[in-house]
Amino acid sequence: MYTFRDYYRNQVKLSFEDHPFSREPKHVWVICRYKDKWLLTKHKDRGLEFPGGKVEDGEHAQDAAVREVMEETGGEIKSIRYVGQYFVNGKGGTIIKNVYFSEIAELIEQDNYYETEGPVQLETIPANVKQNQNYSFIMKDDVLTHCLRVVTKEYSKKSP
Template identity: 60%
Template sequence: MHTFRDYYKNLVTLSFEDHPFSEQPKHILVICEYNGEWLLTKHSDRGLEFPGGKVEPGETAKQAAVREVHEETGGIVNAIQYIGQYVVEGKAETVFKNVYYATITRLETQSTYFETEGPVLRKELPKDMKVDQNFSFIMKDEIVPRSIEQITRTIKSI
């Protein structure tokens, strides 16, 4: 387990074990690749980030992950795998979030990408995301880099 403070100084604990904090988390984050590039979305307020969001009533976290990828990027998920889970102990609430890794087969153009501006492809993620104003706060703590390390170790060799 890894414990650290996020962008807003909340206590975060990340684990790559099987659902260590909640069997039914209400939030998801999906690290996506499409044709060898990272697939992000541009949130209208927060900036560049991987797709993610809330689990809706009646759906599993994995179903929510597939739905959010499509809604925010137009991406059609080829394969999706659970990577880990983290808990954010915020000032107002505690949030449990699953992290997934997905490969995308194609991108469909959509009339709306909901609260985002659609897909953004990047060959590499910059080393300075913590200070890059183009990136969302979601990309500025240890979740994304540690999850990518886990993906590299357990799923693929980048």
């Protein structure tokens, strides 16, 4: 387990174990790849980030992840897997979020990308994300660093 502070100095606990904080988390975050590029979305207020959001009533977290990817990027998921879970003890309460890794089969153009401006593809995630104002605060803590390490290792095993 990793413990660190997020962008707003809240304590974060990140684990790659099977749902260590909750079997029914209320938030999801999906690290996406499409055609060998990272697939992000541009949130209208926060900037560039991987898609994610709240789990709706009666919805399972993985189903929420699939829905959020489609809503925010138009991405149709080919495969999705649970990576880990993190717990944020914030000023406004606690947040428990599942992290998934998804490979996208295709991008379907949407009339509406909800609170985002739609898909953004990147060859690489810049090393200076934490200092880059184009990126959301969600991308500026060690959740991204640790999850990318796990995902990149797993993804490179599949590549020919």
